[in-house]
Every structure is written in structure tokens, then in C-alpha cells.
Amino acid sequence: MIKIRVPATSANLGPGFDCLGLALNVWNEITFEAANKLTYHVTGEGAEKLNKGTRNLLTKAYALLYEICGEKMSGVQICAYNKILMSSGLGSSAAAIVAGLFGANEMLGRPLDESEILKLATDMEGHPDNAAPALLGGLVVSVMARNEIITKRYEIPDWALVIVKPIVDWPTRTARAVLPKSVSRADAIHNIGRAVLVVDSLRTGDLDLLQKIMDDRIHQPYRLRHISGGMTAYKTAKRFGAAALSGAGPSIINFVSPENAKRAGQEIARVFQERGIETREIITKPSNMGVHGI
Numbered sequence: 001m002i003k004i005r006v007p008a009t010s011a012n013l014g015p016g017f018d019c020l021g022l023a024l025n026v027w028n029e030i031t032f033e034a035a036n037k038l039t040y041h042v043t044g045e046g047a048e049k050l051n052k053g054t055r056n057l058l059t060k061a062y063a064l065l066y067e068i069c070g071e072k073m074s075g076v077q078i079c080a081y082n083k084i085l086m087s088s089g090l091g092s093s094a095a096a097i098v099a100g101l102f103g104a105n106e107m108l109g110r111p112l113d114e115s116e117i118l119k120l121a122t123d124m125e126g127h128p129d130n131a132a133p134a135l136l137g138g139l140v141v142s143v144m145a146r147n148e149i150i151t152k153r154y155e156i157p158d159w160a161l162v163i164v165k166p167i168v169d170w171p172t173r174t175a176r177a178v179l180p181k182s183v184s185r186a187d188a189i190h191n192i193g194r195a196v197l198v199v200d201s202l203r204t205g206d207l208d209l210l211q212k213i214m215d216d217r218i219h220q221p222y223r224l225r226h227i228s229g230g231m232t233a234y235k236t237a238k239r240f241g242a243a244a245l246s247g248a249g250p251s252i253i254n255f256v257s258p259e260n261a262k263r264a265g266q267e268i269a270r271v272f273q274e275r276g277i278e279t280r281e282i283i284t285k286p287s288n289m290g291v292h293g294i
Helices: 057-068 092-107 114-125 131-136 172-177 185-204 207-213 220-224 230-240 258-273
Strands: 002-011 020-034 039-044 076-082 139-145 148-154 160-166 241-245 252-256 279-284
Touching: 002 092, 002 131, 020 092, 020 131, 020 185, 020 279, 057 076, 057 092, 057 114, 076 092, 092 114, 092 131, 114 131, 114 148, 131 139, 131 148, 139 185, 148 185, 160 230, 160 258, 185 207, 207 241, 207 252, 220 230, 220 241, 230 241, 230 252, 230 258, 252 258, 258 279
Parallel strands: 039 076
Antiparallel strands: 002 020, 020 076, 020 139, 139 148, 160 252, 160 279, 241 252
16 A cells, blocks of 8 residues: 655745646655445545545556556556635646656656656546646646656745635636736836846745735736626735735735735635625645655
8 A cells, every 4th residue: 555645835926827736734644555446436525526436636646657667557546635625726637647656656666757647647638737746745846848847846845825715616727717818028027027036035035025016917817807796805805915816716816925925815705795795715735745655
């Protein structure tokens, strides 16, 4: 039997659209144990949905790695304890995919290296911005070049992070559908320079700089206007520190000083609650560890 942990992730981080991702200190724990057949059971987040069958992203990824390695998949009992909120912009899909691939690779004696696992995860996910930090930990810049995924990983200091998720229907297909088909040169330039500064400020722990430059013109304005209370919640978060949509949303992620974390979470949540929208709040920090055995 093997037991692993895989982290939540926050992608985009303002101007780093589809390129930046950060591992978070929020974890799913999964065990894999040889059995007579495939069984799958979840406790924690998403249990009601995920326990309806054995076919899901994690088991598909597990089976895919066996197929890629030319191995017949034997029976396995998979048990997961999930803390990553689903449909939240915290990389639950990438976590499931990375966990399935990593777990199968461990069960087979590690035939694939990290770059090969990342390629498979990206093929399943469609982009590496969540999969890369889920696999590698820390802050990861990822770009796709022909058949290669180029990554640069950075160690990150202990930031205080506040995440507020409004309980609204916000599927990924909707989050993608509201984006424009093209952007202006001015908006592209706006994002390019700020994405570089976001990486630098996150590496150095410079909250003042991050608060000034963590804004975006390519995806956030279009998404926030379709999330009830989203723009007001975002502006509220900016009063406390640097703010962004986490991934495609609907969660808001707020980088703050530790003493402001609790109040920031309460004030951001209040924006949604005043509109009759329930929320989930998390206070956490980044993780410099990605998926790993325990």
C-alpha cells in the first residue's frame, strides 16, 4: 500500500493567465492498495458526487499511466480524504489527475520521471498551470513549446493567504466562454510586465509591490462581472492586500499580512452573504512541496 498527498493550487495569480500557478497548504490524501478489483471511496470534499461510481479523473489518470507503460492494470482499492474544495478555482481537477498518475507510477516502481508525468497531466488537463505546481510545489511558471512543457519553479516564503469561495454555479466551461476571443496590444503589454513583477514579488515576499501590480486585463474583468458580488468582493480584498481570482474562480485569493487575515476573510465573505450567497473561507499559506508519498 502507498499513501500520498497532493496540494491545492491557485493558477493565473492576476496577470499570469494560463502561465502561473502556486501550490497551497491544502491537501488531498489518497491511499492505493492492491485488491481483487478497482474500488474507489472518498471522504471529505466532493464525497457525495465522487462516490457515485469508480470512473473519475483520478481513476482515469491511474489507468492511463498503466496503459502508457504497457502494463495491465490489476485491481486496486483507492481511498481519498479530500480537503480541496471542488469547483472553486483551487485546482481540484489537476490534483485528482496528478494523484492518479503519481499513485500509479509509485505502484509500478516509478517508470516515468516528473517531466513525463507532467506531460500526461497536461494532456488530460489541457494546460499545465495547475498541474505543474500540484506536481512540483512552490510557484511554477509553465509554457508549452511544441511537444515540450518548459517550467521554472521558485521557492516561496510563508505568505498569509485568505481564500473565499462563494457557493455559486460557475462551471469551467462558463468561465472560459465569457472570455474575449482576442485582446488589445495595450492589454497584452499591461499583463506581460505585471506577470514578471508578480513572480518577483512572490519570491521576495514583497506585499507592497504585489498589491500594486497584481491586476489583470485579460480574464478577470470578464469573469468577475458574471459572478454575483465578484467585483465588489475583489475590490474589498484589495483593501487588505493583493487580490486575484483563484484560477478561473469563483474563489477570491487574497495575499495579506497575517494580522489582517481573519478580518479580510470576514469582509470578503460579507459581500457575498449580503447578496444571499453562502461562502466557504480558508486561511492558509503556500506550499513548497508538491505531490509526495507519506
